[in-house]
Amino acid sequence: MIPPTVDxxxxxxxxxxxxxxxxxxxxxxxxxxxxxxxxxxxxxxxLVSGGGRCNVTHHVVTPEDFFGTRHLVRNVLAAFxxxxxxRWFASLGVDLKCEETGKxxxxxxxxxxxxxxxxxxxxxxxxxxxxxxxxxxxxxLDDTQEADKPEPARxxxxxxxxxxxxxxxxxxxxxxxxxRTGSDGSGYDLARRLGHQVTPTAPALVALVxxxxxxxxxxxGLSQEVEIQTLVQGRPVDRRIGSLLWTHFGISGPVVMDAxxxxxxxxxxxxxxxxxxxxxxxxTTEQARExxxxxxxxxxxxxxxxxxxxxxxERCAEAxxxxxxxxxxxxxxxxxxNIRDRLLSALTRFRFPVVRDRGxxxxxxxxxxxxxxEVNFRTMESxxxxxxxxxxxxxxxxxxxxxxxxxxxxxxxxxxxxxxALSPIAASSEAGGNRK
Numbered sequence: 001m002i003p004p005t006v007d008x009x010x011x012x013x014x015x016x017x018x019x020x021x022x023x024x025x026x027x028x029x030x031x032x033x034x035x036x037x038x039x040x041x042x043x044x045x046x047l048v049s050g051g052g053r054c055n056v057t058h059h060v061v062t063p064e065d066f067f068g069t070r071h072l073v074r075n076v077l078a079a080f081x082x083x084x085x086x087r088w089f090a091s092l093g094v095d096l097k098c099e100e101t102g103k104x105x106x107x108x109x110x111x112x113x114x115x116x117x118x119x120x121x122x123x124x125x126x127x128x129x130x131x132x133x134x135x136x137x138x139x140x141l142d143d144t145q146e147a148d149k150p151e152p153a154r155x156x157x158x159x160x161x162x163x164x165x166x167x168x169x170x171x172x173x174x175x176x177x178x179x180r181t182g183s184d185g186s187g188y189d190l191a192r193r194l195g196h197q198v199t200p201t202a203p204a205l206v207a208l209v210x211x212x213x214x215x216x217x218x219x220x221g222l223s224q225e226v227e228i229q230t231l232v233q234g235r236p237v238d239r240r241i242g243s244l245l246w247t248h249f250g251i252s253g254p255v256v257m258d259a260x261x262x263x264x265x266x267x268x269x270x271x272x273x274x275x276x277x278x279x280x281x282x283x284t285t286e287q288a289r290e291x292x293x294x295x296x297x298x299x300x301x302x303x304x305x306x307x308x309x310x311x312x313x314e315r316c317a318e319a320x321x322x323x324x325x326x327x328x329x330x331x332x333x334x335x336x337x338n339i340r341d342r343l344l345s346a347l348t349r350f351r352f353p354v355v356r357d358r359g360x361x362x363x364x365x366x367x368x369x370x371x372x373x374e375v376n377f378r379t380m381e382s383x384x385x386x387x388x389x390x391x392x393x394x395x396x397x398x399x400x401x402x403x404x405x406x407x408x409x410x411x412x413x414x415x416x417x418x419x420x421a422l423s424p425i426a427a428s429s430e431a432g433g434n435r436k
Contacts, residue, residue, distance in 0.1 A: 005153040006032045008420050009166035011135050011190070013037035014045055014183065015406055016392030017172030018118040019413030020420075024170075025125035027421035033127045034166075036159055038134030039182035043115040045174070048181065049364075050103075054111030055403040056094075057085050057410070059102045065404045067261065068397030072372040079378075080411040088410070092117040103403050133159040138169060138190050140385065154387045168387045168420045172413070175366025175393040176201055187394045188369065195384045196370050202268040203363030204261035204398050205405075207252035208275070211353035215319045219246035222315055227278035228255050230262040233271050238262045241281045251352060258400045261367040264357050268368075277350045279320075280311060285348040292332075292344060300333030307332045312347075320346055365405050369396040379419035380412050389416035 008024055010017045013035050021035050046054060058065070061082050063074040086096055086104070094117045096104045106113045122129060137158040153165035173187025188198045210216050226244040230237055242255030259275065266273035280288050295307055305328035308317035321328040324342040326335065335343075357363070374383055375390050382388040391412035399405045 003163060003165055005165040005167060006034045007166070008033045008168045008170065009155070009157050009164050010035045010170045010172055011138070011157065012172035012174060012183075012187065012392075012394075013039075013042045013129060013131070014172060014174050014392065015118075015409035016174075016413040017170065018043070018122060019410050020170045020172060020389075020391055020417035021127045022118070022121050022125060023414045023417030024421040025122075025127055025417075027418045029125070031421060033125075034164060035122065035127055035129045036133040036135055036157065036164065037129070037131050037182065038160075038186070040132050042119065042129060042131050044181035045178055045183060046115045046118075047111045048178065049111055049406070050105065050403075052111055053105050053109045054114045055103045055105060055406065056089065056096055056114060057082055057104045057407040058403040059098045059104060061404060061407050065402075066397055066399045066408065067367065068395075069372045072377045073397055075377045076380075076411050076415065077407070080407075080414045082407065085407060085410050089114075089117070092121055101402065130161070133161050135159045135173075135186070135190065138171075138194060138388075140194065141165075168389070170389040170391060170416050170420060171394055172391045173394055175369060176360050177203065177205075177363040177366050177393070179360055183393065185366075191370050191390070191394065194382075194388060196374055196382065196390075198370055199368045199396050200265065200268050201366050201368035202261065202264035203357050203360055204264065204367040205257045205364035205401050206260045206264065206362055207247065207358045208250050208256060208260060208263065208352070208354045209356050209358060210250035211355050214250075214353050215323055216246050216250055217248055219315050219319055220248045222246045222313055223253060224279070224313055224316060225281055226255060227281040228259045229276045229278070230259050231274045231276070232262065232266040237266075244277070249358070250354070254401050257364070260357060261398060263354060265367050267357075273354075275352045275354050277352055279316070279347045279350065283348060285344055288344045288348050289341075292340060296332040296335075301331050303329050304332050304335055305329060364401070365398050366393055367396075367398045369394055371396050378415070380416035381419060389420055391416045 008031055010021050021033055063070050066073045089096055094113055095107045097107045098104050135157055139156050141153055151167050155166050155169050157164040171187055174183030176185035223243055223245045227241045229239045238259055240255055243253045244255050245253030263273045263275055305317055318328050324346055326339045370390055380389045380391055392409045399408055
């Protein structure tokens, strides 16, 4: 016996999938909607995000905050601005607060508040949520139909518990980041089998591991403002200033997390990548030299360490002195030209000895995925497979740290959900009497 056909099947119950279900059902209450997720517990990625607080969005979101086909990203974001996101969450009973960094969190400071609100709204709308239903294949069916009959199923979705027939499918499986939460990259294989391309994928928003011979362990826990530059094949591809956090394994912090995508993607492509740090942001090596000589002339007996502590945390200043084989207690006027030049060069262009990234288990997002050019930016419908919609992290678009990737999930979920609900299924559902 063939199982009944649902109007819309959403594969993946993360942020984008849950949002898509809500917007679809609100747009057309007559739809039958099923949401399938491979994990036993729905929404694990939401729960661990933002240190358990869930950084829902950012108070200002622009296309420049994302990496992807810029004009397409712009159009998607414009369809669901931040203020609309704030009002939407308020309608779900989740009030948001803006912190000094511009990040928006639930006032409860608990990510569970966000997840429970999304799940509750899905249930109220009659959406059937199935956990433990890992999808293994999505196949297209012959969609020919007679004019006087409801639209037939276009897809069969095969999963651990059997098969689901659907008229429309929204693929919201996520990328490869945090696979323990269920996003293990399986969505890419599903999309490939349906004819889509997938660009090379790599961890993004991930910390970097340094060679054990570096001095990072002694600075673990120290945070400071640094300018980071990434070179690929010897060419600069990114430069940014922000907070760097030294750790026992290497470097982390917002500026490193944002820069990591360039290093990771280059390595995935087999290209040489280097990361440099300027611990005197805004100053060149020559400007740093002029500052040093001026200070040494004013206070010739001052120790090298005390001089550097004017611009660096003490532990960092001492570490760099020893790194260039200088004596932290030596009077700055007596420091040899060789040591001084090596020190200033290290401070303004320090090559971080990156050996690897921390891997998918620690990456917050995926760079790469299904090209945006293969979807209609107005609806998120596939240009290759009618009735298939693609949302969230499965697409080749990733944002910087600070709530931007969640905003992408809400925006794409809204576009796809509403578009799927406004498609010919609406008429056929009503004709077939599919009401909740």
